[in-house]
Amino acid sequence: MPKVSVNGVALYYEEHGEGVPILGLHGTPGSAALWAGAAVALSNHGRCIIFDRRGFHRSALVPPPSTLDLIQHVDDAAALLAALHAGPAVVIGPGTGGLIALGLARHFPDKVKALVLLEPALFTIDPDADTWARGLRQRVLGASRDRPFGVAEVVMREAWGVQSWDALPGDIHEMLAHTSPAVLAEIRGRGLDLSDSPLEMNEDDLADIRRPSLILSAEGSPHVLRLITSRLSGALPYTESVLVSGGHLINPAHPAVLDFVDRMAATPSSWV
Incomplete structure (x- = not known):
């Protein structure tokens, strides 16, 4: 089981294909295991790197951490790319992974060639979304x-929808259940979407992220998630927006993503 030590933790990771680096940041709860099919598809378009984030699945910590902060995940992603001599990368992030991708582009712009944001969990960008997230936080803690x-x-069940959750096989249910300590650690930490002190980025902060960005939202997702993508589309300088069918579990290797990756591979990293 390949692991790389960064920032005092051993992160499980996989590499598929070669070419332009593509970094996959799974959501919360989640694991690189959910990217198996997408990683194969993405490997036909570049060097796809996926990993289990600090505290999750094969990167679980013993004992489990009491808190996990956004900046820890951002630092881990940057250190992983450095350790693998990969970058700048096309960074793909769904949900919480999208929030981390934004943090990576903000703090380590040299590591990011482009962003693919699949309904990123920047709830604070919209008042209704922020209220929804704070309510979800309380229900999870309860x-x-x-x-x-x-x-x-x-x-x-709240973010993906009951049908999407029920459609997952039992072994995936069990795996995700065991990520619950990491989910709680993020909620007790700082900067994550369901934290008591979530990341806040104003229009000036977002305008400073001068990287090409593809933003995907899904027709069947909770309305608040589309509010986020709409606001991000107007705030990030170089964006494309695509509405796809289905729910919040958007395929990281959606055809729109593959087309975007191909175009970014052919674009010089110094274009901005």
């Missing part, structure tokens, strides 16, 4: 008192 390993299910 559920954790009686079912600590049911936290992941609560988050996914």
